[in-house]
Amino acid sequence: MKARKVLAPFALPFVFAWAPKQAPAAFWQPPSDSVDYINPLIGNGGDTPNGSGGMIPSTAPPFAMTRWVAQTRQNYVSVTPYNHTDTTIHGFQGTHQPAIWMGESGQVVVVPGSGRVQSQFHDRGMVFDKATEVITASYYSANLQTNDGGNIHAEQSATSRVGYLRFSFKSTQAPYVLLEASRASVMGSADPNNVTYPLGSIYIDPEAKEITGTNAERQDFIIDPVSTPARGFKGYFCARFDRPFLSWGVIQNGTASEDSSAAGPLVSGFATFDPNDTTINVRVGVSFISIDQARRNLDNEIPDGTTLEDTAMTTRAAWAEKMDRVQLEGATEDEKVIFYTGFYHTLQYPYETSEDGKYYSGYDDSVHEGVSYSGYSIWDTFRAESAWLILFAPERVPGMITSMLQDYKEGGWLPMWKNIIGSPSFVGTHADSLIAEAVVKGITGFELDLAWEAVLKDATIPPVNDSTTSYFDREENVNYEVRAGLSSVYDTNGWVASDIHSEAASRTLDYAYDDYAVYVLAKALNKTSEAAFFLNRSLEAPFSIFNDATGFMEARNADGSWAGEDAGWTEGDKWAYSFDVVHDIPGLIAKRGGNVSFVRSLEEHFNGGHNDHTNEPSHHIPYLYALAGAASKTQERVRSIAKSDYGTSPTGLAGNEDCGQMGAWWLFSALGFYPVNPVSGEYIVGSPFFEKVSIDLPGVDRPLVITAHGAPSDIYVKSLSINGAPLDEPVVFHDEIARGGDIVFEMSANPEPWAYNTVVSLPFYPTSSTFDDVD
Helix, strand or coil: CCCCCCCCCCCCCCCCCHHHHHCCHHHHCCCCHHHHCCCCCCCCCCCCHHHCCCCCCCECCCCCCCEEEECCCCCECCECCCCCCCCEECCEEEECCCCCCCCCECCEEEEEEECCCCCCHHHHCEEECHHHCEECCCCEEEEEECCCCCEEEEEEEECCCEEEEEEEEECCCCEEEEEECCCCEECCCCCHHHEECCCEEEEEECCCCEEEEEECCEHHHHHCCCCCCCCCCCEEEEEEECCCCCEEEEEECCEEECCCEEEECCEEEEEECCCCCCEEEEEEEEECCCHHHHHHHHHHHCCCCCCHHHHHHHHHHHHHHHHCCEEEECCCHHHHHHHHHHHHHHCCCCEECEECCEEEECCCCEEEECCCEECEEHHHHCCCHHHHHHHHCCCCHHHHHHHHHHHHHHHCCCCCEEECEEECCCCCCCHHHHHHHHHHCCCCCCCHHHHHHHHHHHHHCCCCCCCCCCCCCCCCCCCCCCCCCHHHHHCCCCCCECCCCCCHHHHHHHHHHHHHHHHHHHHHCCCHHHHHHHHHHHHHCHHHHEECCCCEECEECCCCCEEECCCCCCCCCHHHHCCCCCCCHHHHHHHCCCHHHHHHHHHHHHHCCCCCCCCHHHCCHHHHHHHCCEHHHHHHHHHHHHHHCECCCCCCECCCCCCCHHHHHHHHHHHCEECCCHHHCEEEECCCCCCEEEECCCCCCCCEEEEEECCCCCCEEEEEEECCEECCCCEEEHHHHHCCEEEEEEEECCCCCCCECCCCCCCCCCCCCCHHHHC
């Protein structure tokens, strides 16, 4: 994502054994060695906003609507609510911030304390003991020092829509719990000049022992498409306590009163408790629909009588159901931490936004029946994260695609980067890829005709004011970006004009790949003429910006002139994007002079320090050697990147996780293959990391067993077979993975001739622009 600041992984490894020794035994049930290896601090590194890997140590089940986290700082775009370098906790936040580069939406913060009630962020911070802090995927605890000299042992777990907090007070005189409904917010970035004051409301019902409220904060509203502003959006909450209130009140603009309700900016509500009530339990249901729905979510997910231990066990079991499907042999302790933490990251997004079979749509400001998700960072995740979900969470994929199709029906377009509603962030309409990939890989359960209608619109209809609007990243006061530049030149000259549109070279290449995805879907639906059209356009467009004089891709202006080698890129440069024609690698190899010349260009790329794995456009590049007859070089590069850019400390991710894509690269690479061309249904072979991986894929009777004796030390592939049949080319087909079976690598300490100097004529890579040749 934007403006990344890269930090190298710490040299010192994460000490794995600490967490199980700290938490009470009840919070480590059910037993799961794989879940025990999750380190939620990986990716939380850096002591500045841009220095973080973008992840937070939250407690929630997979794909949770709300993740609960100790709040050590105010979170905004590029600032997470928790940073491992901080020493004070200011509350416990139910966050809907889907990634560090997007904003918060409808949050709620629960703040324990003692003495005078403190609502201001800087006043309510409590020093906590890092030595006894417990951080797991399903349970968190910390010991806090209160402002009146006492202590609070704060514990936290959560289900998808309900947070469970337990506060044990010691040596305190006046315990209280405050619910923050609205705060000063920062729009778009941490610029203090962008402060706004969203409205909130608080209602206190002492008889029911509830504090309910609303929060209209949505930091990304400034980049909403102008036609769908989600004007009625609110986050709703219902906090229910297990102890009677001694007193209660509201705080507005810093002024406390004994009222039972308040509405407006800077609103909080609180309840005090008898000093003899040393333990206070509070469950907080959240909703995007209503307070009543938040209360129903609470009753549905953590009903009265449920303990914190029960909740943590349920959430831990949800992680174990996924994590325990993969068993590693021959992995080091650190490698297990990296593997299962990456797995944990891949199962956080997109996150659920439907409740009880209903969902709020910001596109038309209404509540609909159906399933819904948000937090789609599609420019990042179409590369490998999507493929990982198809393998390990196939039960979720139909709903995720249906949710995108609902976005299309209600807002007019498939989402690009959805945070409650779609936003103009990044380039390309890669929802086309997600849909085509799902169809190719056998996913059903969504409306195919509607899917075709939506992707066809992406590929043929330009955005509003296309010839006069740049549509630069996070541009304000514009409409849906979709394929900006489609009307001006892409349909005629074959490229997006750099003197009209931002990031024009990246757009040209991304649109070409998306055209290929449309071709794949059209072919699957027997739409022959449409398939031919989009195939031809996908093969011709990339090379319209290949500068023969320099040997690189380069942006072009509307008149055909070159815009300069540094112009027109999205989070990359000419080096990365000159290898970004993943749907026609043979054509790219030919353009660069054949296999030998292509491999030399790859060597120049890597040896010259141009490969930037911290950002997604470089993720597929090490696998391209194998497609040019130099598989051993792929094996070397993949192993090198896996060691240099991933670690077990908080700065263990060289770049931001970006909703699971960084983790998905490592996970696939560890298994020994990677989806270079996601919609192809094939994976390019690399170098498996472990002796043996046994995988119990959901809904598959036969396990997938990947055996690679000697792999921890021997990085080169000598031979490969699937279910006893030898493979001579470095390609594994999706069906060979998805239905289970035996994949056997023979490894070697030295480069081997396997898949070396092979002829690249694979069926999923067209060798000409004619439809018949491919069909």
